[in-house]
Amino acid sequence: DTAVSQTPKYLVTQMGNDKSIKCEQNLGHDTMYWYKQDSKKFLKIMFSYNNKELIINETVPNRFSPKSPDKAHLNLHINSLELGDSAVYFCASSQELLAGLSGPFFGPGTRLTVL
Amino acid sequence: TQLLEQSPQFLSIQEGENLTVYCNSSSVFSSLQWYRQEPGEGPVLLVTVVTGGEVKKLKRLTFQFGDARKDSSLHITAAQPGDTGLYLCAGYNQGGKLIFGQGTELSVKP
Numbered sequence: 001d002t003a004v005s006q007t008p009k010y011l012v013t014q015m016g017n018d019k020s021i022k023c024e025q026n027l028g029h030d031t032m033y034w035y036k037q038d039s040k041k042f043l044k045i046m047f048s049y050n051n052k053e054l055i056i057n058e059t060v061p062n063r064f065s066p067k068s069p070d071k072a073h074l075n076l077h078i079n080s081l082e083l084g085d086s087a088v089y090f091c092a093s094s095q096e097l098l099a100g101l102s103g104p105f106f107g108p109g110t111r112l113t114v115l
Numbered sequence: 116t117q118l119l120e121q122s123p124q125f126l127s128i129q130e131g132e133n134l135t136v137y138c139n140s141s142s143v144f145s146s147l148q149w150y151r152q153e154p155g156e157g158p159v160l161l162v163t164v165v166t167g168g169e170v171k172k173l174k175r176l177t178f179q180f181g182d183a184r185k186d187s188s189l190h191i192t193a194a195q196p197g198d199t200g201l202y203l204c205a206g207y208n209q210g211g212k213l214i215f216g217q218g219t220e221l222s223v224k225p
Contacts, residue, residue, distance in 0.1 A: 004157075041201055043158070043215040056212060090157050103148050103205075104213065106157030 003027070004107035006091050012113045013081060020077045021110045023091030031055075032074035033092040033104055034066060043090070049074055081114045088112070117142040117208040121216035129224055131193050136219045138204030139186045145207065147187045149178055152201040152218075194223045 004025045013019055025032060033056075034046040048056035052068045063079045074091060088111050092104035122137045138147065146165045150158035162171050164180035164187060171178045175198075177190040191198055204216040 041218045041220070043203065043218075045212050045214075048212075056210075058212075092157070103150070103160035103163065106159070108156050 004091055004093050004105050006089075006107040006110050008110060009108065010111050010113075012115065014115055015081055015083060017081050018077070018079045019081060019112070020075055021089055021091075021112075022073070022075045023107060024073050025091075025093040025105070025107075026072065027093055027095075027105060029093040029095050029105075030071060031094045031096060031104075032068065032071075033094075034074065034076050035090040035092060035106075037088040037090060037109070039087070047074075047076075078112075081112075083114050086112055086114045117144070117206070117214060119147075119204055119206060119214060119216035121202075121204055121219050123219060124217060125220050125222075127222040127224065128194055130195055132223075134191050134194055134221070136189045136202055136204075136221075137186065138188065138216050140206070141185065142208075143184050145184070147180060147184075147204055147206045148213075149187070149189055150203040150205060150215075152203060154200075158201075158203055191221075194221075196223045196225050199223050 007022050031050045033048045035043050036046050037043045046058050046060050047066045049068045065077045068074045088109045090109045091107040094104040120139050146163055148163045149161045152158040162178045167182045167184045169180045175192045179188045199222050202219045205213050208214050
C-alpha cells in the first residue's frame with residue numbers, strides 16, 4: 001500500500017535514554033515533516049525536509065535531531081529523553097514544500113512515553 | 116503570530132443531532148483545511164477551502180470559508196457514531212508552516 005509508515009508504533013523508555021523513530025514514505029513526495037501532538041491533542045510542526053535538505057526547524061531542543069538519508073526517509077533521533085518529551089510524534093509527507101490543496105499525508109504516529 | 120482558535124474544544128451529542136465547529140483567526144489565510152483524526156491514527160485531510168465565502172459539501176459535512184478568509188466552520192448534519200473523532204482546522208502561516216487549531220473532540224453517542 002502507498003502510505004507513510006512509522007516505526008515503532010509505541011515506545012516506552014526511561015528518562016535519559018536515547019531513542020529513534022523511523023519514517024518512510026512511498027508516495028514519491030519531495031517533502032517530509034515531523035509533527036508533535038501533545039496530551040491536549042495540539043499538533044505542532046517540528047521539522048521539514050525538502051529533498052533531504054532541512055527547510056523548517058522550529059524551536060525544538062537540539063536533543064532532537066532529524067536525519068534524512070534519502071528523499072523517502074526521515075528519521076527522528078532523540079537524545080537524553082525527558083518526561084516532557086512524552087507525546088505522539090507524526091511523520092508526514094507532501095509533494096511540495098507548501099502542500100497546498102492536498103495537504104500533507106500523515107503517518108499513523110508513534111506514541112512515546114518517557115518514564 | 117497567526118493563530119487558529121477552534122470551538123468548542125469538546126462536543127458530546129446524540130446520534131441524529133446537528134453540530135457546528137468553528138475555526139477563527141485574527142489573520143487572513145490564503146486557504147484553510149479541515150482534518151479528521153481517529154484514535155491511534157494520523158490526521159486525514161477532509162477538505163481545503165480557498166475562496167472567501169466558499170462552501171463545500173462532503174456528504175453530511177458542510178465546510179464554509181469566511182468572506183474575509185479569517186474563519187471557517189464545519190457543520191455536520193444528522194451526526195452518526197462514525198463521525199466520532201478529533202476535528203482539526205489548519206492553515207499555512209506567512210512563514211510557510213502549516214499551523215493547526217487546538218482541535219474539537221467530537222463524540223456521537225448511539
